[in-house]
Amino acid sequence: MRQTPLPWRPTTTSQNNETSTFDVVVAGAGFAGLYLLHRLRKQGLRARAFETGGDVGGTWYWNRYPGARCDVQSVDYSYSFDPDLEVEWTWSEKYATQPEILRYLQHVADKHDLRRDISFNAKIESAV
Numbered sequence: 001m002r003q004t005p006l007p008w009r010p011t012t013t014s015q016n017n018e019t020s021t022f023d024v025v026v027a028g029a030g031f032a033g034l035y036l037l038h039r040l041r042k043q044g045l046r047a048r049a050f051e052t053g054g055d056v057g058g059t060w061y062w063n064r065y066p067g068a069r070c071d072v073q074s075v076d077y078s079y080s081f082d083p084d085l086e087v088e089w090t091w092s093e094k095y096a097t098q099p100e101i102l103r104y105l106q107h108v109a110d111k112h113d114l115r116r117d118i119s120f121n122a123k124i125e126s127a128v
């Protein structure tokens, strides 16, 4: 439920000749976009993310070269907003590889049903 009046006006988007209105539009479905979408939902806001790629993951969706992995420890390179998630997800390596990080983000999207508010293969071309 929305608790305070919005300090901004709702945003109208136009995609494939269809017009929709949201409180917030999120650019991208990487670590930041997924968390932002989750937070906005919790605040009762109408939010939609638009992602150029075909699925969630951002950096970890696009960068699939051999050997790609994080350089901070996997446990530190994880969300902390969901205590259950921290318990149910076990990293197989101290510094996770790209495929595992991508699986993690897909798991987060599944668990919180985030994809229903994300348009994939959709680039935000302008904002006014």
Ligand SMILES: Cc1cc2nc3c(=O)[nH]c(=O)nc-3n(C[C@H](O)[C@H](O)[C@H](O)COP(=O)(O)OP(=O)(O)OC[C@H]3O[C@@H](n4cnc5c(N)ncnc54)[C@H](O)[C@@H]3O)c2cc1C
Binding pocket: 027, 028, 029, 030, 031, 032, 033, 050, 051, 052, 053, 057, 058, 059, 060, 061, 063, 068, 069, 070, 071, 072, 077, 122, 123, 124, 125
């Ligand atoms: C090999 C590698 C290792 C890394 N290791 C670490 C690490 O150990 N620790 C660390 O903190 N960081 C690391 N990073 C940095 C990493 O990019 C960030 O940690 C994090 O993934 C960034 O998330 P983000 O959601 O901010 O952006 P991104 O993951 O870049 O996601 C942005 C998304 O927005 C989409 N997008 C952009 N513009 C538009 C538009 N106009 N319309 C629609 N969609 C759009 C893009 O397609 C993209 O999917 C690493 C990066 C790489 C490549």
